[in-house]
């Protein structure tokens with residue numbers, strides 16, 4: 001039986017939902033994490049933990065709470081993010097928690113304040129029992145919904161042997177790999193000319209259209225035919241397109257911003273080369289045209305390594321609470337786990353069932369928050385003993 005009561009879960013997550021922590025990276029004027037981190041600090045004030053508030057930029061903060069063990073044991077870090085996306089689609093309801101049956105509705109209920117709550121419940125549980133050998137670190141980080149300045153900062157100084165990144169998913173899944181992604185600009189350069197001078201003009205927009213048509217075919221043929229779709233079809237879509245100056249002039253430049261994925265084992269250079277090959281084909285068809293690819297943001301894929309002990313502890317706990325082991329799976333999305341693992345810390349991702357992430361009526365399953373907390377308490381106890 002769980003010692004965590006449903007009312008306690010509803011109370012904490014509801015309090016967190018009420019505190020606006022929209023990442024200003026996505027939404028201008030977003031409040032950032034300072035207020036919610038103040039709440040976390042107050043919530044652990046009665047616990048024997050060391051609290052550090054890392055200010056990364058003004059108003060952008062990580063909350064780190066460390067429960068020291070008796071010594072000689074490993075260090076486990078639970079990482080969840082304190083920021084949320086914006087809520088323009090449901091301005092009146094987003095910050096007003098609402099319970100219906102097993103569902104708790106509200107902005108961040110699952111992504112990721114429900115997960116912050118799970119990490120805090122695990123911390124409180126372990127703090128209220130005899131000390132284990134190892135240390136437990138709870139990191140509620142900034143800006144995961146932006147460009148992850150929180151976890152980027154965290155890993156520069158974190159010493160940990162294991163990490164669990166908590167993001168909404170569903171039991172009995174544990175994520176051990178996922179795609180990387182990049183934001184790329186494809187820039188096509190033509191030659192400006194008067195509309196009545198086709199012999200001098202080179203139409204950059206037509207060139208870009210050719211590139212995009214071929215890229216779309218590449219997407220269908222190669223990404224769509226991924227033989228082992230553990231992490232889903234490789235991401236590809238366009239995002240922004242700009243180009244040209246006026247109706248009467250051959251456009252000298254056209255740019256498309258795309259999002260594109262990488263599977264574990266691939267790098268963004270693989271994608272850049274594929275696109276460069278396509279540009280070269282089009283340039284051959286349209287003399288005078290040129291083009292290049294600019295990487296605006298690049299995030300490596302996540303492929304767990306060294307997680308055997310972590311998974312054994314989680315599976316032991318899952319047998320107790322679910323009557324079965326967890327399924328090790330991939331994911332068609334990106335999480336801070338890639339940064340944690342890249343810093344050398346064996347990492348897995350897991351989280352409670354929820355829905356409507358990044359959209360109105362986001363919800364989390366209250367009973368899964370309880371189940372996952374129970375599993376993490378047992379797994380952490382096993383790891384840190």
Ligand SMILES: [Zn+2]
Nearest residue numbers: 111112144167
């Ligand atoms: Zn999230």
